[in-house]
Amino acid sequence: MPRSGAEARRRLQQAALELYRERGFDQTTTAEIAARAGVNERTFFRHFPDKREVLFDGEADLRAALVRAVAEAPEELQPLDALLRAFRTAGRILEENRPFSEPRLAVIAVTPALRERDLAKAASLTDALAEALRQRGVAGRLAGLAAQTGWAAFHHAAQAWIDDPAQSLDAHLLRAFDDLRALSAPRACGPSAAAPVHPGS
16 A cells, blocks of 8 residues: 555556556546555545546646746746746656656547546646736737747647657757747748758757
């Protein structure tokens, strides 16, 4: 049996992830998760309200960390650059927990019920980021657009990291934001147009 509440919580998360990968989310019960973790079902519900939430633990801490990173970003940074700074912080957390975060993202991607919960969490998170940008003086409409666009780039980078783990999540994140900027950059015309060069390259 787990010796502490924190250990029970960690084992429940790991057990849920293993079972979702083996059997699928819909075919797994909370009782089976508890049994795999070596606790009773009552203990499961002491830690998590349902079998979806077990894979979204720490969302409030992540939101707080992202909001704090935006608030603490240098004043001269543009909104997307402030968001990139925040997402790079979140990316390091995911990379440090890769044995859990990578399969977790993969399970969410193929499970409609988990994708629905992920979208709801993302909406809450982007609202918080938009408010953090407003606190920096960004206009409300632009703050919302920047937060949603930045989150989409972060999600794109996380999926690329799953598909291509040879590169770090940070590298995929930097590339996603570069691509985002390239989409709105003026298009060069003529055969003499040179390829863009990154500073310091």
